[in-house]
Amino acid sequence: MTTRRPKSLIAALLLSASTLTAGTADAQNGPALERLIRGSSEASPKLSVSAETRAANRYAIVIGNSDYSAIPDLPNALSDARIMAQFFESQGYEVKHHENITKRGFEGVLRRVLFDVDGDTEVVVFFAGHGFQIGSENYLVPVDANFDSVYDVPFEAVSLGSLVGIIGARARLQIVILDSCRDNPFAGQVALTQIGNELRETRTGFSSQAAPLNSMLVYSTAPGSVAYDGEGANSPFTGALFQEASSRPNDLVKDVFEGVRRRVYEETNGLQVPWDSSTLIEPASFGIGDSQLENIVVDGRGGGGTRGLVRIVVPSQSENVSTTEEPAANSAILDADFVPEAEIRFSIRDALDLSPVDQVTITEGPKSGRLVLMDESGFRRNVAGESIPGADVDKLLLINDSVQVPAVSLVDGNIDDGLVLSVNGDQRNIALHLTPDACDFEAGDHLDPDGMGVTRYANEIRPEFALAACEVAVLRDPAVGRFHYQLGRALTALRRYDEAAAAYERARDLNHARAWVALGNAELNKARITGGLTSGQASDEVLQLFARGVAEGDPYAFYALGRQFMRFGGNEELEIEGYDLMMRALEVGHTFAMNELGYFYLNKDAEYYDPERGLRYLRESALRGDIYGYNNMGLVYLRGLGGAKINHPAAFEMFTKAAEGGQPDAPFNLGVMYRDGFVSSGKDLRKSVDWFTEGLNRGDAYAGEEAAYLVSSGNVPGYDLFDAAVIGAKAAALRNHRAANRSREMIARFPRKTLDGGAQKLILELGGDVSVDGAFGPSSQSAMDEVLLKYNAGSAATDPVERIIQLAAISWKISPFRVDLY
Template sequence: MPMRAAAGARAGVLLLAAVLALAALPGAASAAPVPGSLGEAAPKRFAIVVGNGNYSTAPDLGNARADAELVADFLAEQGYVVSRHIDLDKAGFEQMLQRILLEIDKDSEVVFYYAGHGVQIGGANYLIPTDAAFRDAYDLPFEAVSVTTIVNVIGARARTQVVILDSCRSNPFAGVTVLADITRTPTEPRDGFTVLTAPVNSLLAFSTSPGANAYDGTGPNSPFTAALIEGARATPDEPIGTLLEAVRRQVYTRTDGLQVPWESSTLVQSVSFGQPAPGTTDGEARRSWISQAAPDGVTLDPPARPAPDAPIALTARLDQEILLGPTLVAALDLPPETPVEIAASPKHGRLLIALNDGLRVDAAHQAGLTAGALATLAYAPAPPQADPPETDGFTLAAVGGTRAVALTLEIDPCDRAAADHLDPEGVGPGRYPNEIDPATALPACREAVARAPDVGRFHYQLGRAQLAMRDFDAAKASF
């Protein structure tokens, strides 16, 4: 059992490395959409905020947590879906990167903010987890987190990305030498960050200029983060590039010229922290989403409409998003204007609902729902896992009481036989390469590709089954 667990852990590390390598391929980190598509429906808005202040082998940073909380609170006020992380160790960073790939929707607007220790080593920039300890020259890839990796992973999911690093405090590992690359000369970590070019449609903002230190200041927040949020609260709709120019002037003045914020931008569309304006593509965005959400449909079980006080049983094929709304509305038989709310959320997934501008939000936290709005309700399962649940449920509250909704999830045979743990579009039980049975996976995935040729993950899973047969040419064609 220990040997098997260790093998699984190594396979997981190799799979994560493969995903990060794919994210780093030329073009993968380019967040720009196809020219001409910049004016389409407003993107989803996500924020990842990290505050590392309590270090085990480096000096603590007293205001890093307060800086992160200040930024997270502001972005939440502006409508971002905020993921907060305080005092991340190396394993926590790796889990965060996996969550970015698995949980952030494609073509989103993503903000990443980090407060904590950071250093430059061998011409590259690294963030320091709370448990980092450089004991010998080979520790770097195991102890630190490359900023380039973070930018590439976010770029694989984002339409636009804004990366803000308030992390150039003094070098916590002075006198230590490490290898930035196995073939390179040992290098000492240095203060500050080196120049990093932003991928297309991205902005990288640093709290100080290349090679210089950032200062903690005398208040609860660093000079950079305090100026950033003060300016953003005053003019949230100001383009971020213009806002950062004002922040630079303010930080320069407050630190008596010792700190000059710096940024690298390739933004090709205007981005601001403010709430996006109400969309005008109300029908098109919603219809497009609905048409793609549930290709296999959802059915009542039994087919007849349940009695007014009976649970509603739905059966659906497991997918990234399962459109329950039309079937659910028909089963409820309520006037469209009837107020409803999610009284109990699913245990293993989440419920999404589309607003008028096409933006999808968590239905459990959306006020003012009506029976008519439930037409866009969709179920999103948890990321791929070894044993995905085959049932789930939630409760609706409306006039006259509550209605339980029981959901039976049918796993596609191709997903069951060849799904990848780290596939951002995967939904089935994750299989390591040596767990795939070609005799089962090949026919199941060939049938799935023939039935749903526009579903990319079926082609990918067919390729994984062909790899298991060592049929490399066929696998390459499927990929």
């Protein structure tokens, strides 16, 4: 029999680096990402910017961080953020105002950008709080930051470079304003912030940083200098900004900031000079002005058909939903379609019996969206807090934001929300029951920039339900890209890979951002469909698809392309670029990136081996409930990777969580624990083989090889030698894999009767009529011929080894494993 080879984190998941495929040398002359985008023959240009028009949407992120847990507070930061939020609201921005935000909160803010912002949106970011530089990198500090380790920066601070990269990929225009650098709260501390192990000291102020295209970065002080908090309610910088912007909101921002610079210089007696970096290619002002001639129609969710309706329902006696702190009876209950836009029409008017002259104030909007009025130019005005005449209520649109909630958490499939209105001074509470489209509910994807945010990971999809729902959706709304993409997810879960690729192509043609990564993965997975695990190295064609996803602001693309560069780049420049993409994915809390960085730093044979750093990433992934993070931490505890202490109970717990979630490698690892007696109940070969067989069913040829080896010993209850042949043949049928080749060698040493009995079992499994006795005579041959004819599998092999592998290959064809789980 063959030698058993247990899996480890490095052996299974970290493959030796090699150079990228043809054309990669061009990356030496410029960023590889840009080269790949330019080289994509399928990628149509992104939306071009016209200086003749203004964006239809305005979006502001305002953050004030004052109450820090481990470093000095900033008394003025909250009041600075509040007056700027007030100003942006007065200019028609949809304002996301946050105070004392944590690192996880920052991740949530950046995730919201993915869903709320598209190519027809102007974005302004205002941050008041601590900031510092390490090397050439600038960081914003959440209120819960506490640097106890040199490895903490990615989990305790927010990279300015990642922030502007994420926003810049989604927005038409961005202006980032930083009233920071008031002191250095971590003076003298050192940290790792680059791909290598060079420790860098935290420094006061920000370093100079180039702005991405059509962006402006504004700093409250010059590079490396200190900004002052001020003695009044506001800092000198924010006070000057508010005064200048309020007095001339329709002036160009560059002129406004020239005035800010003069004011701050004079007020601080020349000690503080604001600084900016601009790549704006169109006029930009904080005010709406009169330059909006014609809005550009952009639907980031894939075309038309995104409208829904709001309907009145009769409340039952038991329903009592309120958005206020004290319970209050609802004046009305409305059903609404949870789609990007739902038309109010007459629902609120009729439900509240409004007259045209009634004054209606939107006291509190829905938590999962907002109410807007669209003017003649197409600009959508957020009406939260505004008073409008009853006659305008029918013109309201309910804009539903991507909510990012697990579908499995919605017990009845609905999202409960509400809003509070004041009608002529009297409060009215309205309950909203939001109903997602069935396709969104069954196949919505996690962190999908153009999705509705009712999400399922691949292992949570109910394939048949998803297929039925999404087929209905694409027939009803064929121009909506997200429905085609989600249909592709359902088809992938059903192993109908060619049809899935066609659905992804249609989604791409309808500008659905996630479709680029899906197409790249579909191409990359072709070798896996019948071949089991492969190295995963992508062709330039796939890299170009991933790169276009990066350009569209998709965090899964950040991860996918970053992974290719880090694993297979073959030179320092590409590895660094891959690391930067990974860090961008990490800024939105993408656990895949944490796992990949863990692999990277735990590779003993690599230049950047740093076990403590690698374990920091893996622990963070597992803490966030990622099934791959669970499996990786199980390996850490099982084998003492990176110097960690061996802990078998913890390993078993981690592997069990991973396996229950559908992780494809975890069954093998549980099989190892039962095989070697590392569980509390002691050695159990039956359970070991059960788990190894489950791993094989998930496409793991290593697991199949090990199960066949154990069963062939004849000491596993519930399994016989014919089962050993079947399991070994199925592992051998996963071609182009070392474990598959070893499985073939192993079953070639089995007795003829064992092979023939296994072939008979496979014939039965495939629907044939045969007796399983190990004597492969004319009746068995006839049954096999019928099976081959049924599945159009050619003529029967005569060699016993080739015959059983031929039948095993048919079993994979009709019951393939889920490649989307790898």
